[in-house]
Amino acid sequence: MSANVTAIPVASSEPVLVADGVSIQFGGLKALTDFHLSIRQGDLLGLIGPNGAGKSTAFNVLTGVYQPTQGVVRVGGTQVNGRKPHQINLLGVARTFQNIRLFRALSALDNVKVACRAQTALHQSSLSVGSKLRNAAHNYADWWRSLLLTPGFQREERRLTEQAEHLLDVMGLSHRRDEEARNLPYGEQRRLEIARALGSQPRVLLLDEPAAGMNTREKADLMVLIRKLRDDFNLGVLVIEHDMKLVMGICERITVLDHGETIARGAPAEVRSDRKVIEAYLGDSYLESHGGAA
Amino acid sequence: EKKTQPTPSGEAGTQAAQGQAASPGGGTPASADTILLGQVGALTGGQATFGISTRNGIELALKEANAAGGVNGKKLAIRVYDNQSKPEEAAQAATRLITQDKVVLILGDVASSNSLAMAEKAQAAGVPMITPSSTNTTVTEKGDYIFRVCFIDPFQGFVMAKFAREDLKLGKVAVLQDNKSAYSIDLSGVFTRKFTEMGGKIATTESYSQGDTDYRAQLTAIKKTQPDGIYVPGYYSEVGVIARQAREVGLKVPLMGGDGWDSEKLFELGGSAISGSYFSNHYSPDNPDPRVQKFIADYKAAYGGVPDALAALGYDAARVAIEALKRAKDLSGPSVRDAIAQTKDFPGVAGTVTLDEKRNAVKSAVVLKVGDGKTQYVTTINP
Amino acid sequence: MSEAQVKTLGERQAFAPLLTVEGIKVHYGAIQALKGVSLTVGKGEVVALIGANGAGKTSTLRAVSGMLKASAGKIRFGGQDTTSLKAHQLVPRGMAHAPEGRGIFPNMSVLENLELGAYLRRDTAEVKTDMEKSFTLFPVLKERRTQMAGTLSGGEQQMLAIARALLSRPQLLLLDEPSLGLAPQVTETIFRTLREVNQTGVSVLLVEQNAHLALNCAHYGYVLETGEVAMAGPGKALLESAEVRRAYLGE
Amino acid sequence: METPALPIPEARTLVPPSLRGVLPVLIAIPTLVLFQWALSGSDFATYLLSVVGVNIILAVSLNIVNGMTGQFSIGHAGFMAVGAYIAGYCSLQLKEVALSFLPVAASDQVLFTVALLAGGVAAAACGFLVGLPSLRLRGDYLAIVTLGFGEIIRVVVQNTDAFGRALGLSGIPQYSSPGMVFFWVFLVVLAARRIAGSSHGRSLWAIREDEVAAEAMGVDTTGYKVRAFVFSSFFAGIAGGLFAHFVPIINPGSFTFVRSMEIVVMVVLGGLGSTTGAFVAAIFLTLLPEGMRSLFGALGTEGSLAQRVDQIRMPIYGLLLVVLMLARPQGLFGTKEIWDVLPRWLPRKRRGLA
């Protein structure tokens, strides 16, 4: 099955990304235990928890950076345990990083185009030898097309450029089109990372602390932006964030981790008033300053 | 389908030569009354000492010739280029000598791969080339412009096999060859063949790489086979150390080798361990011939130290060239080539040079015994 | 020197000056990050530096701590001209800098990181007690003593960076966005600690995105805009100013 | 504003898209024929230009792995050796063969091309093998594997009778001409530029910048690294084949690790990732020793110093490398190309343009 992502029917009620009882251990440290999650397109979910709770680790497991020691990750119904991150990305899962990881010497446009490019690649639908060979043949043939500058290739390049420009525009970065990524201010780098992730035309977008390093005003803008992206691109979005205003403000459901374990899950209001969450994460003062339940 | 092979034959080469090297009518860019020769040799890298010895020998010969009035009133000069012991550098340097410096003749390198690379260029351009000390047979097979003033590997291998079998009466000999050197591999091959033909036995063949300094592994392996002698056709730069380490692991049998051994440094590197070993060579400094003794004295005065075979051969090659230049009717490639080809009974310090139809010198070889700080003449073996 | 028009709100509490920065400029290649920044930090004072992304807050701290060489201007610290001193020469004079991006040593254990904080100190016994103090401040660090710092979570790393900076017993602590990526609770802890530290007489120069927190905590504040000081004033006064509320608090 | 990987300029209306692929070739071939014709009769220039060309191919191809992809290969001479020996061996075997339907010269060139491609493909196959460990190995560890590979190739050749062992292969027909060499130079430069400007090139850049992020954005990093190795070693093999056909002797001593380092130096000096930088640096560093020869040659042929000039060349070369690197640590053009940088070196012009 080598279906193209864009061909998948929009707004399916099928979950796109599913984690089923996922655990991972580093040496003796249980970073994530029995983690369950299910995201559909159009969902806007939050993942919170104290520092070191295992939130980023969860992202890494979902995107194939780490292999779970237990449990199953599924994307669009296919089990993806053992697959490489790029294969999972091609299935429609994109992410940003807690510590910005842009291609620093590349222009903003090229950063996005790198991700756009993925759509022209074949999906490695199975791990069989035949499919691998086919894939390899396709890839080498693709190099030849770009070497020969075939009209088809030129059209493809133009399409990529347009697509990337569009994404820059959406993220309000058009004026930085040709600037090297490392020269962008921090906030714009964060946005560029999101634009890049969108380039791979994901069905699910994972954002790891997108508001970190932003001031209150910028955070407010970001909230609007995330909602807009969800709607315009029909994305499932999962956000890790420590800014409660942001998380509580936009997320429909929230999962709370502590020491790798899921200690609460539910609507913001429920989570916010959960004793365990307050103890482990929010702190009593949060309750004071925000006046308990909404 | 066979095709006529477009190898640079003498005729094609001649035309090229007339177009370039010979066009100024023998004049050189330096000035009209100088004849410029060229040398390509290893001046840097692992084989640098060979190139430098050769250069010294050549330089001495030129100085003498110039002191004696030069060639037909013209002074001789030489340009020396380094080939870093690499064939492509040798080819480049040879090409530069031929086409930029417009030398009338080039003197080649020691290492056969490098001489081969030069020979290709010299032959194609129709510029005569003499290699002083490349003993590999293929070098002069490159064409009729390529000569040598030394004997060839098969002969030298044969000499030592004969000496080992008949004079030293050895039954079982181990071979330790330098795997990076075509010369060493050739000698070891010929020696192995001849020695077994004469009824001897090869105990084992081990190898090392030029530049190594630890041979204990090979020597320990050799020791196990309990040979009567060890044939080490390498260069003195390694042989000296090999001798020391052979003694160290408890091998007391004699070592034998070829002309690559010949250097004053052999005694320094080998210390007392090398004493009592034998090697075949082009000449013996013991030779009482006054010409030889004068050469040795002059060389000592100019460069310090006893000249090795490479210096002697460089000296001979240069003198053969100079004689031929004197005899040649002009300085064009073909004339010089013909003049060199006629070399007969030329009295060199490293034996009498007569060039055969394959442009190789037919010479006898001497066997020397290494003593304390000097070599000692043992015997002469004729082809 | 293009001294900007600095809008000053309110009177500054009197502190004996510890750090004085006069018109420093910093360049990264062709980019000019600081165009003449002047500020002072008094003994025992907490000073906040706020501003949008790329305003030059980090660059200011780097220039002060000697990580960067200012191309113009003067820096005086503890009564000495330190403009041309290198970073490692400033540490023994009482400067500690917890840099942006935390700058922990990932391939060393938590404990070793802390020990590096006390690199110049010879009073082993007191280092021990100081270390115990930081463990009570940040209990996670005690738990993770032997873990490689690189595998700590982001927040844990930030705590480590601060704890390490304190271990040199500085007179002036430079903190670059200490709340970055921290859970709300931890952020509070850190600011509480900051106040405690300040109580012991340590001056703090604090760069923060969370203007609310920072200005609440600070005696005095500066607002940086594109490499220049645009506004200055006591923390509370800035917090109440309409411009700051609009630009940095999103109100 | 420049970007490191210059995207294919869009909407260049002058040339129809269907032609853009082949246009450079159409221009190059007659140019090279002219070039070849202009050179005929000057053997030294011919030889030197061939060496320069081969080094350009080596540097530009290595730049694909070291510069664009950010991997660190120091075994390029090994791939060159594979190409040289395979192509040389083929030509020696085919020496007596002629294609009856072609004139001898044309037939030779056809056979030569076949031999070259055989060498290139063999080298590419080796590149594939060497690229595979990049799955697991990073940075310096990958580098040492490439170095080890190069050394293994050398030992294999040295022990293979068919390859002439230490003596090497000699008598290889001298088919290489500067025209041919520069045709391949042209091909490798064009290919490198087109790769750099394509989505593949961007993926390579991405790997160089941040492998984790590239992987997360759907770039098959291992696949790309292997392909970069294959591509780069193919051209190294071609360079080896060309080399073998003008020296025309090859022996293991020509493909040592020092040789690999020389190519790395060209790439770094040119600016990692800069194709034109590698190009210019290759020319400069190849001609430098020869230039010193000419310079010293002016001293005349007398005297012991004059005899030693060739010995002094190499230490000077080494010191010069240090000085050059100190003077331009980012390389000649950084990651940019000559047309991005040159205008800035000519300040007056720039102001005029701006």
Added chain:
Amino acid sequence: MAQLLQHLINGLAAGTIYALVALGYTMVYGVLKLINFAHGDVMMVGVYMGYATAFAIGREARGSFLGIAAVFAVAMLGCALMGFLIERFAYRPLREKPRLTALITAIGISFALSYGFQLDIGFLPGASPRAFPEIIEPTEWLIIGDRDVVVWNWQVISFLIAVGLMVGLQYLVFGTRFGRAMRAVSWDHRVAALMGIPTDRVIALTFMLSSGLAAGAGLLYAIKDTSVSPLMGLYVGLKAFVAAVIGGIGHVPGAVVGALVLGLVEEFVVGYAASTWRDAVAFGFLILVLLVKPGGLFGRVAAEKV
């Protein structure tokens, strides 16, 4: 059996020398992440310094303890100074620059030294190998059977020195303040400076230590194999570098173990298989090790947290 034992001893002796040189590579790499390609050539220069000293003090003085000490002291101090100068002028200006640039200057210095010492002008020694004077008279330390197995005094001395240095350096790196500073500088010298660590001095000292060690290693090597030449640095340097990588470059005991393993592998290939394939097997072994353990025998590929 005796032969096996002898091979074992030979292999360890060869490995010991690799180990001493590899330690220098590993230290510099540990701090600067720089493959100091000039390391082998610095060693070569050190050997020639020792060579000159040995001649200067004369034949009688050579065998004495003071004589030996003088030879080692001159070579090691001389090299330490040279290491300092090289670092100061060729590497330090490039510290903020891409890592490969320093590698190129290292190559440049390597060329300059190895070719420079081939000149026969002035005090330079010329290209030919020279015999290193016997400063330690070789004596049999242990003889088994009818000289079936011989262990020499210098083999024992070198081995003990290598192991001692390994322990000492390991302690230096992990047990001392200076070592902690080295490791901090190794990760990020800018942040290290914020801890009060004088980074320039730490790096310079590391270089001097590594260069001094190289000289010492070179002298032991020269005592063992008696032949010294301008190219010795290239050959030994490459092998020692391989050894350091096998052990996990940057890892002190790893360098020693890797070197001993490499020495043994080479020895046994020559002794029991085909001597012509020695280098291929050595590198094949290296590649094999790396494929199984991508960070070398002891090294860890730094865990990168995403």
